[in-house]
Amino acid sequence: MKDIKPKLIKLFKEGYCTPQIAKIAKMLKEPSTTIHYNIKKLEKEGKIKTYKAVFDYKKIDEGFCAFVLISLSPDEYGDPERITKELSKHPEIESVDIITGDWELMLKVRTKNQDEYYNLVRNVISRKGIIKIKTLTSLKQIKTEFVCL
Amino acid sequence: MKDIKPKLIKLFKEGYCTPQIAKIAKMLKEPSTTIHYNIKKLEKEGKIKTYKAVFDYKKIDEGFCAFVLISLSPDEYGDPERITKELSKHPEIESVDIITGDWELMLKVRTKNQDEYYNLVRNVISRKGIIKIKTLTSLKQIKTEFVCL
DNA sequence: AATATAATTGAATATTATTCAATTTTATTG
């Protein structure tokens, strides 16, 4: 057994997919060349970033999901992009946003379970510049990435 | 002009994409039939829900992004799935989660601008059973759907 | 150890994306 599946999951998280032009052409009742032309245009304009898979995360050992509110120290607050770039590197972190209100950052995080989430908080999220965090754990996911589960 | 692009964007939000088997085979240095076999398995096991596009949302008139915390009335709290199913139907709502803590639901929402977000709050989010909401507006998105912007 | 099940693979085929040149539509400019 070559253990291909975890490699596939990793690749599909960010890309390695492509549009189904023939299927779309049939659906919209337009020539496939017209569909092709319009898709390539969307890509060239930078409107489409990538094509990727959406998973049933419970089934791929990423059943734990949480939103993390982060408070930054005053010195980091002026240029939060250093920390956000660093956080973005980690594959467990689905999204990173700079937000308004009582907290500076919002993360969405997926790990296998609560133990691994704890490790992520200790090793990745709790670092210099981050002075306080608050975790909102997802008890049930109804929709993700525009896809109903 | 046939205005194909908005139709494509709508389709690509939920699917109409497919894996690039040849490309993956080259990358992993495995026969394409092996890759094919493993992908079909992931699909049959329900681990892969769909293949879709990720957009640069600012460029497709969905530049406004917010997280919405929702408090439910006590009678809805026992069976929140009715409301969450209803909310999930709306294309502006990227994700719906039932969460722990002071609030019951967390939404991630994308609209053209703040005005349209206001309309969404009035027409969709503010309804019977939802007694309080709090909006955390995204000032800057660094990573979304596992994809760095 | 014997058998059944699952995974891998190459060769053949079916399907699909892509290219290209021609045509039509839309936008621009004097």
Next chain:
DNA sequence: CAATAAAATTGAATAATATTCAATTATATT
């Protein structure tokens, strides 16, 4: 409002790709 340029649409031909199938190998089960 023509005249011209630019953008979008399309069919036919080709290139690339996914899929099927049967055979082989590896793994799991009893």
